[in-house]
Amino acid sequence: MFEVSQRLKKLPPYLFAEIDRKKKRLIAEGADIIDFGIGDPDLPTPNNIIEAMKKGVENPSFHRYPIGKGTANFRKAIADFYKKNYDAVLNPEEEIAVLIGSKEGLAHFPWAFLDAGDVSLVPEPCYPVYHIGTILAEGVPFFMPLKEENGFFPELGKIPKEILLKAKILFLNYPNNPTAAFAEKDCLTDAIRFCKKNDIILVYDAAYSEMYFEERPVSFLSLPGAKDVGIEFNSLSKTYNMTGWRAGWACGNRELVAALAKIKENIDSGTFEAIQFAGIEALTGSQENVRRLRNIYRERRDIFAVGLREAGFDVSVPKGTFYFWVKINGGSIEYANALLEKGRIVATPGIGFGPSGEGYLRFSLTLNSERIKESIGRIKKIWGKR
Ligand SMILES: Cc1ncc(COP(=O)(O)O)c(C=O)c1O
CATH class of the missing domain: 3.90.1150.10 (Aspartate Aminotransferase, domain 1)
Incomplete structure (x- = not known):
C-alpha cells in the first residue's frame, strides 16, 4: 500500500x-x-477547423516541442478575436499564454501565487477546479455562496476582514456553470475595484463567453482597470465543440500571464502546434x-x-x-x-x-x-x- x-x-x-x-x-x-x-x-467540431488540423498534422515543423507561451500566430489570432468581439486590447507578445484547455491553466494558476495557508475566494456552487487547484497549491479556499436573490453573484462585502488579509485570488465565472447566470457590468466593475483595494488577483473564467442566446455577456477584459488586477481564462472547447482537442488560453495582466507561463514551462511542453494552427482557423475563419x-x-x-x-x-x-x-x-x-x-x-x-x-x-x-x-x-x- x-x-x-x-x-x-x-x-x-x-x-x-x-x-x-x-x-x-x-x-x-x-x-x-x-x-x-x-x-x-x-x-x-466544424469542418473548416478539421481541415486546418489535417493540414497542420502534415506539417513536419509542427511535430516538434511547441514553443513557450504558444505560437505567435495563434496568440495574434486570440488578440484579434478579443479586439473584434469584446473591444478588449491585448498585446499578444506579453498578455496571452496558450494552455492545454482552460482547466489546465485554472488548476495551475494558484501554484504561481499562493503560498501555504494563503486564501483564494471561491464562489459556490462552482466548477470544482477553483478550489481543487487551490488545495493542490496548499492554499485554503474560502467559499462565497451564490444566491439567486443576488443574481448568483458573490457578496464581496460580506467577506470577513481576517480572510481578506490572507486572500490572494478571487475566482469569478460568467456566464456561469452551473447556474447559467450572467454578470451585470456594475457587479464586475465593483469586483475590479474590490480587488484593487484589497490587493487581490481576479481570475475570470470566461469558458462560456460565446454561448449566449440574445445579448453578448459583458466582457471582463473590456472593463476599465480589468487588466490591472486580472487574468481571463477561455478556450476553444465550448464555442467550437472542441473539448477533446485541449486548447485554451490565459490573457490579461502581463505579470500574471508570465508567472503562469513560468509554472507551465516547468511542467508541460505546450499545446501541439497543429492544434494551435487549427485554432487560428477556429477564431479567424467563418463564425x-x-x-x-x-x-x-x-x-x-x-x-x-x-x-x-x-x-x-x-x-x-x-x-x-x-x-x-x-x-x-x-x-x-x-x-x-x-x-x-x-x-x-x-x-x-x-x-x-x-x-x-x-x-x-x-x-x-x-x-x-x-x-x-x-x-x-x-x-x-x-x-x-x-
Ligand atoms: C466553468 C468552466 N470553466 C472551465 C472549463 C474547462 O474547459 P476547458 O478546459 O475544456 O477549456 C469548464 C468545462 O466544463 C467549465 O465549465
Missing part, C-alpha cells in the same frame, strides 16, 4: 459514486438512459457554425423550459451556456436518484457544485431536441403537475 500525500487526501470526496454506479448498472441492463449529466457538446450552434442550443433551451413549466417546475430561462439550473423542492441527490430510477434520466445534483447548490439540479442540454422532448414526457410521468 502506498500512502498518498496530505494534499491529495484533502481533495473533497466524489459525491456521485452511487448515482454513477446505478447509471452503469442500468446501462448494462439495456436501459435507455437520457444523460443530461456531462457538460460536453454532443455536436462535432457561421457558432451562430448555428447558438440557434441549436436556444431551440433546446426553449423546448426544455416549456416542458419543465408544463411539468410544474418554476424555471428561469437561461440567457446562455447550455446548462439549466432547475430549482427543486427537496434534496438534490434524492431527486437525481428518483429521476434516474423512475425516469432513466441523469441530471447532476446541485450539491455536487457546493452546499449552496442544494435544492437544484443541473441539466446539460448537450442532447438533441428529440431526446429533450422524450425526457419531458418522462419527467411529466414521474412528477406530473407538481
Whole structure:
C-alpha cells in the first residue's frame, strides 16, 4: 500500500459514486438512459477547423516541442478575436499564454501565487477546479455562496476582514456553470475595484463567453482597470465543440500571464502546434457554425423550459451556456436518484457544485431536441403537475 500525500487526501470526496454506479448498472441492463449529466457538446467540431488540423498534422515543423507561451500566430489570432468581439486590447507578445484547455491553466494558476495557508475566494456552487487547484497549491479556499436573490453573484462585502488579509485570488465565472447566470457590468466593475483595494488577483473564467442566446455577456477584459488586477481564462472547447482537442488560453495582466507561463514551462511542453494552427482557423475563419450552434442550443433551451413549466417546475430561462439550473423542492441527490430510477434520466445534483447548490439540479442540454422532448414526457410521468 502506498500512502498518498496530505494534499491529495484533502481533495473533497466524489459525491456521485452511487448515482454513477446505478447509471452503469442500468446501462448494462439495456436501459435507455437520457444523460443530461456531462457538460460536453454532443455536436462535432466544424469542418473548416478539421481541415486546418489535417493540414497542420502534415506539417513536419509542427511535430516538434511547441514553443513557450504558444505560437505567435495563434496568440495574434486570440488578440484579434478579443479586439473584434469584446473591444478588449491585448498585446499578444506579453498578455496571452496558450494552455492545454482552460482547466489546465485554472488548476495551475494558484501554484504561481499562493503560498501555504494563503486564501483564494471561491464562489459556490462552482466548477470544482477553483478550489481543487487551490488545495493542490496548499492554499485554503474560502467559499462565497451564490444566491439567486443576488443574481448568483458573490457578496464581496460580506467577506470577513481576517480572510481578506490572507486572500490572494478571487475566482469569478460568467456566464456561469452551473447556474447559467450572467454578470451585470456594475457587479464586475465593483469586483475590479474590490480587488484593487484589497490587493487581490481576479481570475475570470470566461469558458462560456460565446454561448449566449440574445445579448453578448459583458466582457471582463473590456472593463476599465480589468487588466490591472486580472487574468481571463477561455478556450476553444465550448464555442467550437472542441473539448477533446485541449486548447485554451490565459490573457490579461502581463505579470500574471508570465508567472503562469513560468509554472507551465516547468511542467508541460505546450499545446501541439497543429492544434494551435487549427485554432487560428477556429477564431479567424467563418463564425457561421457558432451562430448555428447558438440557434441549436436556444431551440433546446426553449423546448426544455416549456416542458419543465408544463411539468410544474418554476424555471428561469437561461440567457446562455447550455446548462439549466432547475430549482427543486427537496434534496438534490434524492431527486437525481428518483429521476434516474423512475425516469432513466441523469441530471447532476446541485450539491455536487457546493452546499449552496442544494435544492437544484443541473441539466446539460448537450442532447438533441428529440431526446429533450422524450425526457419531458418522462419527467411529466414521474412528477406530473407538481
Ligand atoms: C466553468 C468552466 N470553466 C472551465 C472549463 C474547462 O474547459 P476547458 O478546459 O475544456 O477549456 C469548464 C468545462 O466544463 C467549465 O465549465
